[in-house]
Amino acid sequence: MSSQERATPSSSSSSHSRIATPRSSTAARQAPFPTTSRSPHHSSSSTPAAAAPAASPAASSNINATGSARRPAAAAAAAAASTAQSSPIEEHFPRVQSLSNKTWHAFRVSPLYRMQTDAQSLRLYSRSLTAALVARRDRSHAALIDASNSNGSSSSSTAANGSAEIGAANIGLLPGIDRLPGVPRALGIVVAAPPRAVPSSLRGRQLQAEETAKQKAAGAAPESRLLAVLGNFRRARPAGSDAAGGNGGTVQDDADNKDFTFLPLLLVKSTPQLTQEVCGWLESTFDCKVTHLAFPPVELAWMAFMWSAQNVSYTAAAAAAAAAAAAAAAAANESSPALCDALNRSKAAQREAGDASSMFLAVDTSQAFMKALEEHFFSISGIRLSALQLTRIGTGTAYVGAEGRVKLFSQNPVVIGNVLNQLSELASLEKV
């Protein structure tokens, strides 16, 4: 009966049922073990998120008391936070909206060799990443990593013992982004900040584990921060999608490429050292190359045009951050009608073309937009923008810098999808 209960919530979730079913089977196996602690869990189990904590998150592949004590609390937290998340790994991950309002550093990743995206492999990768991070931090200590020892100790606590700054690293699928049609999966890397003290004795370790568990029970989100997002957000072209533009998620796409996974865009937000370590781990595990993704002025201009057209409610003032003050005087200026006209035309084209084909906006409207912008600026300040290099653009949707920094503002997942789509397109282009 307990497995039945668990089955119904998992079937209610649409896209993650594939992940949820192995989870529920492991949970069924764990069913007899601590029955007493699970009765409060059953009472609150009508929510679909009950399947998630019942199937015990990956970080604690534990069956001990500390783990089960946090299941009801985690159930409450998960139930409050999400409606469609049923995979336990995804319980760690914030939704796609959390991608916004953060400055991401963009990298381009060459195709990953032999990367599996099922839950088992993701757990393996999580452990491997944790081990790598811990090992690099503790060069002075012996590199005995307890992460490989999964008996009775959660990897989070062992990792917390070894490192001063890293808790557990988790790799899992990001929810929310899957909802866009035709978009393959995205992976997120979450690093949990550890407790402050680094104990040295066995007793201290137990205390450590309990403390970690308590902290996790208090609230999963404040502890862990979303470190990196690795994905391929390109949408399949509506008409005649070629193999090159296909999704990278399914590995068995081409005969040649069946060992490779294409996840070209990597967004990282962390310290440079940690970034370097994570990229190094990626390179060594999957035999790929992680390089900076720089945006040439051509692409920046294109992005500025596309994303200023997306905010229908914004006026011309929001379209160019530099001209924000100038736009106030635009009403009196005779060149501003050209700018407003170009903007309106692009917006109209956007609206009638529909969101899916927004990437197919005509080049000449983009040129007209830039030309109007330059003329407007020249008439106000006498500076020819065309003689200067475009290094940073700011629209209402996103700020992008030429050195590869991106900051999204929009909370709308469709808009975020558009932005990520464009970035992935750029990341997967082959440049010299």
Added chain:
Amino acid sequence: MTLLLYDKLPTQNLQQHATILLVGTHGVGKSTLAHALLAEQERANLAIQIRKVVALPLPTSGSASTRPKIDFVVFMLDMTSKLSLDLLKSAIQQVDIEYLIGKSCIVATHVDMLHLASIEVDEIDQLLLTYELPFLQINQLNEQQRAGIAQRILRQARVAVGRANHMTPAIVAAMERALVTSTLINDDS
């Protein structure tokens, strides 16, 4: 005032050299190309004189009468500067149509700086479609490329000036197109 081809007589020097005009904004690489052209003139068997200008039309003040007849015009384009494209478009319109048949070409510099590329390829395609000029791309830092481009320009200039026997730019252009159409016909049959 447009740059006319036939309003001046050819230079009466003993050397009978051709005059090449380089048109482009500041920083596009005219001096570098000029030095490369001068270095290659021996091998190309053509004595040349090079003039540089930032924007057309040429000023009609004092030195206008002593200017030689321009035989070949090279429009230069900087891939990292959008301004150069705008100036190029306006410059092409200032040039007599006689120049656009085999007596000019477009050279794009700074092509290796992809991370600073400011010009869309579509715009250049439009330009080429409109004017059908030979389009050469060069990374000016590379010596070999410089020499190669200089050779090509001088070859075109030789035909333009008339130093190549029985060859005019119009014939060359006609032959190019004839080659293309003949291959198409062969494919059909």
